[in-house]
Amino acid sequence: xxxxxxxxxxxxxxxxxxxxxxxxxxxxxxxxxxxxxxxxxxxxxxxxxxxxxxxxxxxxxxxxxxxxxxxxxxxxxxxxxxxxxxxxxxxxxxxxxxxxxxxxxxxxxxxxxxxxxxxxxxxxxxxxxxxxxxxxxxxxxxxxxxxxxxxxxxxxxxxxxxxxxxxxxxxxxxxxxxxxxxxxxxxxxxxxxxxxxxxxxxxxxxxxxxxxxxxxxxxxxxxxxxxxxxxxxxxxxxxxxxxxxxxxxxxxxxxxxxxxxxxxxxxxxxxxxxxxxxxxxxxxxxxxxxxxxxxxxxxxxxxxxxxxxxxxxxxxxxxxxxxxxxxxxxxxxxxxxxxxxxxxxxxxxxxxxxxxxxxxxxxxxxxxxxxxxxxxxxxxxxxxxxxxxxxxxxxxxxxxxxxxxxxxxxxxxxxxxxxxxxxxxxxxxxxxxxxxxxxxxxxxxxxxxxxxxxxxxxxxxxxxxxxxxxxxxxxxxxxxxx
Numbered sequence: 001x002x003x004x005x006x007x008x009x010x011x012x013x014x015x016x017x018x019x020x021x022x023x024x025x026x027x028x029x030x031x032x033x034x035x036x037x038x039x040x041x042x043x044x045x046x047x048x049x050x051x052x053x054x055x056x057x058x059x060x061x062x063x064x065x066x067x068x069x070x071x072x073x074x075x076x077x078x079x080x081x082x083x084x085x086x087x088x089x090x091x092x093x094x095x096x097x098x099x100x101x102x103x104x105x106x107x108x109x110x111x112x113x114x115x116x117x118x119x120x121x122x123x124x125x126x127x128x129x130x131x132x133x134x135x136x137x138x139x140x141x142x143x144x145x146x147x148x149x150x151x152x153x154x155x156x157x158x159x160x161x162x163x164x165x166x167x168x169x170x171x172x173x174x175x176x177x178x179x180x181x182x183x184x185x186x187x188x189x190x191x192x193x194x195x196x197x198x199x200x201x202x203x204x205x206x207x208x209x210x211x212x213x214x215x216x217x218x219x220x221x222x223x224x225x226x227x228x229x230x231x232x233x234x235x236x237x238x239x240x241x242x243x244x245x246x247x248x249x250x251x252x253x254x255x256x257x258x259x260x261x262x263x264x265x266x267x268x269x270x271x272x273x274x275x276x277x278x279x280x281x282x283x284x285x286x287x288x289x290x291x292x293x294x295x296x297x298x299x300x301x302x303x304x305x306x307x308x309x310x311x312x313x314x315x316x317x318x319x320x321x322x323x324x325x326x327x328x329x330x331x332x333x334x335x336x337x338x339x340x341x342x343x344x345x346x347x348x349x350x351x352x353x354x355x356x357x358x359x360x361x362x363x364x365x366x367x368x369x370x371x372x373x374x375x376x377x378x379x380x381x382x383x384x385x386x387x388x389x390x391x392x393x394x395x396x397x398x399x400x401x402x403x404x405x406x407x408x409x410x411x412x413x414x415x416x417x418x419x420x421x422x423x424x425x426x427x428x429x430x431x432x433x434x435x436x437x438x439x440x441x442x443x444x445x446x447x448x449x450x451x452x453x454x455x456x457x458x459x460x461x462x463x464x465x466x467x468x469x470x471x472x473x474x475x476x477x478x479x480x481x482x
Contacts, residue, residue: 002068008057009072010079014050017080018043020137021087024130033124035091042086049083067479074474077462081106084134093124099451106458108134110465111349113222113319113436114427116447116454120227125208128225132212138465139219139249139349140189185253188260193218196245203237217245220349222319222436230309231322239309239322250277250316250344272384273345277355284339285311288332297328315339317351319436326443333439337426340435351434351464353403360388360396402468407432410460417453427453431460 025039064072084105088096096104100116107114108131117123193214200210209225216223226232230242248256251274259267268274289307292298298306306323313320314336326333343352360383367379381388407428414424419441426438427449441448449457463471473479 002064004057005064006068006072006075007053010076011050011053011055011057013076014053014079014083015047016050017083018046018050020133021046021130023133024087024126027129028124028126031125033126034093035087035124035126038087038090038092039126039130041090042083045086046083070470070473070479073466074471077109077466081109081458081462084109087127087130091124091127093122094119094127097451099454100447103446103454103458104131105134106461107436108221108223109138110434110461111135111138111216111219111221111317111351112431112434112461112464113216114430114438114442114457114461115223115436115445116449118227118445118447120225129208129212131223132215132221132225135219135221135223136193136215139215139221140186184257188253188256189218192245192248196241199241199245200238203241204235205233205238209233213242214245217242217318217320218249218349220246220249220316220318220344220351222313224320229321236305239305242320243309243312246312246316246318246320247278247281250348250350252345252347253349254347255345270384273356273359276359277342277345280339280342280355281312281315284315284335288336291332292328295329310336311339314435315342317343317433317435319430321437324443326437326439337429337435337439340429340433343433343435353399353433354467356383357396357399359383360393361400363388364393364397399468402472403432406460406463406468406472410456413456414449414453417450417456419449419453427457428460431457432464434461434464 021039021043025036025043028036028039081102085101088094088101088104089098094117096116103116113135196214196217197210200213201207205213212225224230224232230239255268255271255274259265285308288311289304292303292307293300297303309322310325317340325336341352342355342358344350344355346354346356363381367381370379371377381393410432411424411428414427415421419427423438423440423442426440427442427446430436430438430442437443446454446457
């Protein structure tokens with residue numbers, strides 16, 4: 001384990017992250033919203049802490065190993081969540097406690113979208129921008145962005161990239177060099193954000209709201225600059241734009257890259273995971289819209305608009321709201337909450353277990369049924385035309401097992417913190433799936449959750465963002481043995 005190298009990387013990344021507080025500080029100075037001091041202190045503390053770590057670990061730096069990569073990712077997201085909380089804690093408005101500030105910061109960076117803040121409309125403009133910007137940074141993954149920068153500073157990034165994406169991502173390397181891959185992902189992300197901003201602006205949002213909501217839409221985060229979320233704008237067109245961009249952001253960026261390079265849109269329908277992802281959402285949308293309309297809960301037009309928007313929002317783990325879906329007949333909010341377990345595609349900004357894992361489990365189940373009918377037959381498991389190796393299937397089942405155990409343990413812990421079963425179950429699901437809104441006591445926000453409960457949910461959000469294994473592997477004694 002190369003601890004000096006790890007400290008140096010964390011230090012450099014913290015110095016880079018401190019720059020993200022410069023834009024909100026500028027807004028605070030321009031609009032005199034009272035938060036300039038908070039951002040100035042936060043910037044100084046973050047930059048000096050990073051500089052200290054970097055200066056204390058100078059010298060010849062050995063190459064990183066895979067264990068170093070896992071530790072860097074886990075430490076950085078944890079440290080980033082702590083330092084990102086400084087503006088929320090130091091600013092008079094919202095003036096959060098330490099646990100609440102860290103919760104808000106981690107929720108933003110992990111693109112969960114759960115909040116402890118009430119009266120969002122009254123927040124300083126710089127704090128509003130900062131919340132949204134945290135989600136945008138978390139969406140692409142600060143580690144992936146840093147991979148494009150670290151080689152310039154003399155540190156290879158492949159180990160970090162592998163640690164950041166431990167799941168069955170189909171095309172980790174879109175280009176021959178890892179720096180090219182990170183840059184391709186980043187520029188596509190920026191282009192998508194700009195397109196979303198212009199679409200929102202043209203549809204009637206103010207330019208500030210358009211920028212802020214494009215950050216959280218493309219990141220599939222769910223934070224808004226208004227308490228009423230997307231319902232504030234009362235515009236079917238804005239809901240439609242949001243729906244389209246959430247769907248796009250929930251697909252693998254590798255597929256987007258190949259479509260962009262080749263110009264062949266049909267590649268989307270040739271990808272098994274994308275077809276599965278869109279098929280699940282289409283089926284769920286028809287069910288939700290049909291139930292809302294035929295049960296008389298909403299008019300046909302409202303049922304179609306709200307059903308489509310909320311299904312995509314929850315299925316992609318964005319968590320935006322335009323209506324109080326928690327007040328719908330219990331079949332619908334519980335069903336939508338379960339839909340968030342699938343989440344987006346591998347290599348997307350979505351949370352959840354990822355569509356490719358769920359698809360593999362479904363295919364494995366069908367194969368086992370066929371094997372019962374034809375015991376002597378050799379029935380390969382395939383995704384498209386590619387055969388899936390046994391070790392991949394084993395890894396997916398291991399993921400499901402660890403995921404389930406983690407989910408149950410966190411749910412019990414939240415019940416021990418005083419939440420009823422529905423609230424504890426939904427809070428855990430919303431956190432570990434990086435989805436945001438829950439049911440019961442946490443339907444509106446998480447301000448009533450105890451301090452201990454907030455720390456537990458922070459852990460759940462990080463666990464989901466890093467796809468379980470990255471965070472759990474460093475807890476094993478074997479990880480630390482030479």
